[in-house]
Amino acid sequence: MSKGGLAATAITLALIAAPVSAQQRKPPYYASIAASEARMRTGPGRNYPVNWVYVRADLPIRVIDIYRDWRKVESADGTSGWMQVGLLSDRRTGIVQGGITELRESADAGARVAWRVAPGVVGRIIGCARGWCRIDIKGRGGYIEQARLWGVAPDEDVD
Numbered sequence: 001m002s003k004g005g006l007a008a009t010a011i012t013l014a015l016i017a018a019p020v021s022a023q024q025r026k027p028p029y030y031a032s033i034a035a036s037e038a039r040m041r042t043g044p045g046r047n048y049p050v051n052w053v054y055v056r057a058d059l060p061i062r063v064i065d066i067y068r069d070w071r072k073v074e075s076a077d078g079t080s081g082w083m084q085v086g087l088l089s090d091r092r093t094g095i096v097q098g099g100i101t102e103l104r105e106s107a108d109a110g111a112r113v114a115w116r117v118a119p120g121v122v123g124r125i126i127g128c129a130r131g132w133c134r135i136d137i138k139g140r141g142g143y144i145e146q147a148r149l150w151g152v153a154p155d156e157d158v159d
Contacts, residue, residue, distance in 0.1 A: 027066060030151050031073075033059045034089035040081035044070035051081050058122050060093045060151030076150040092125040092158055094135060094149030103142025107132035114142040125151065128158040 033054050040052040044067040054075075064080065065072035071088060074080040076095050096117050104111040107130065117123075123135035123144075132143045133152060146152060 025063075027063045027072075029063050030092060030153070031061055031063055031071075031088045032091050032093040032151075033057055033061060033083075033087060034091070035087045038083055038087040040073070040079070040083055042081060044068065044072070044082045048082065052079055056122075058091070058093045058124065060095055060122070061088070062151075063088070092151065093122055094125050094133065094144075094151035096121045096123075096144070096148060097150050098148055101144060101148045103135070103137075103140075103144050105142065107134070107143045109145075111143070115140065117144075125149070125158055128152055128156060133158070 034057060036055065036057045038054045039050045040054065041048040042051050059075065061073040061075055061083075063071045064074055067082075069085045070082045071085055072080065072082050073088075076097070096119050098119060100116050100118055102113045103115050103117060105114050117137065121137060123137035126134040126136055126141070128134075128146055131146050133146050133149055134141060134143050135149070146156075147154060152158060
C-alpha cells in the first residue's frame, strides 16, 4: 500500500473510532444526534424493532445506559430507546423549552436582548456557567438562562 493509502486508512479509522471513544463516559450524560437520520430501537441491536426515527441532526439526547456499541438514550419529550454509538456526537446542544425566550448579549437578566427564540429551537452550546449558557443558533449567538434549555443539567458547567 502507498504512503497516501496508509494515511487515508489511518484517517478513516480515526474518524470511525472518534465517536465511539468519545461516547465512553459513565451515564447519565448529554450528547446529540450526529446523523441526519437516526433510528431509535427498542433494544440494543439491529434485530430489535425501530420505535422512532429522528430526522434532525443536532437534537440533544441524554445517554442513560451503555451496552457494547449501543447507547440507551432519552429525548427531551421523555422518549427512550437504543441507538448505535456512531449516530451520536459529543457536541453539546440544547433545545429551548417553555415559551418564547430571550437571548441576551451577556449572561445577565438585565442585559440587552439580542433576539428571541421559540420553543423547540435547537442551538449548539458554547459553554454554561452560573445558570447561563452561551449558545449558537445558525450563526447567531447569545446567552440564555440554563433552566430554559433541555440538554444541560441545571447545575452543570460546560466548557
